[in-house]
Amino acid sequence: MTARVWPRRLITGLYWFWALQFALGAITKYWPGETFFGPPYSMKFADWGYPSWMRFVIGGLEGVSAILLVIPSRRTRFVGATILAFVLTGAVTTHIINHDVLSQSWAAPTHLVIAGAVALANWPADWRELLRRAVPPTTRAAPMTE
Template sequence: MTGTAARAWPRRLKTAVYLVVAAAFMVGAVTKYLPGETFFGPPYSVKFADWGYPSWFRFVVGTIEGIAAILLVIPDRRTRFAGATALVFVLTGATTTHIVNHDPISESISAPSYLVVTTVMALANWPADWRDVLRPRRDAVNA
């Protein structure tokens, strides 16, 4: 491998991981809007009610998941940090919900697994200065 190809490999692998995670959450976001049963089981309106949430709360969670998935795909550290951080909050709630409701491990393993992955993504894209997330870019200001 040449020097350029050797440097491109990790970047491509990282991009592939972001795309796979984003695709998984986009599928999850879309299924939260479906009215009937999904390939994940019963309708999410029923699942959310069983978990103790109002059935409309699935739209809130689905919207956050969809926006976060889009942010993960954009090749910018700030947007990836924002998307991963949003998913960390959603997945913390999902993991807590599964624990409180004593869901079987077969139904609840994906939430803590993705929580670990998205936490690593958020830490990998952590801004040098946390205020950078909220500031406009300098190149955009000077243009």
């Protein structure tokens, strides 16, 4: 095997591991009873001040993001990580507003940092042009011939 195969396989394995975490999180959001994370998410969301049906929206976004992360395309991984960054920003904000203890809320900020890093690492090169200042093409004057 060449030297480039191992790092690529390691990175792919890390994407799968991270995606499996969010797939598991999506499944537990749909689970009706208690999970191994604690009380049912229907109760958790209500305690946080959200309607209990919001867990289905968040679980759906996490599930879609998990699928997008395992597709070996920079564009899909970027979209998946960006969706997770928005979801996790809400999760971190919710934990801060509700004064949750660190032992219950350390995962959201950790995953938010990872989501930001993954989104930046997979930023599609052709989208970078959207962020640069638009410079109109200069027109060259035809040479004057006398």
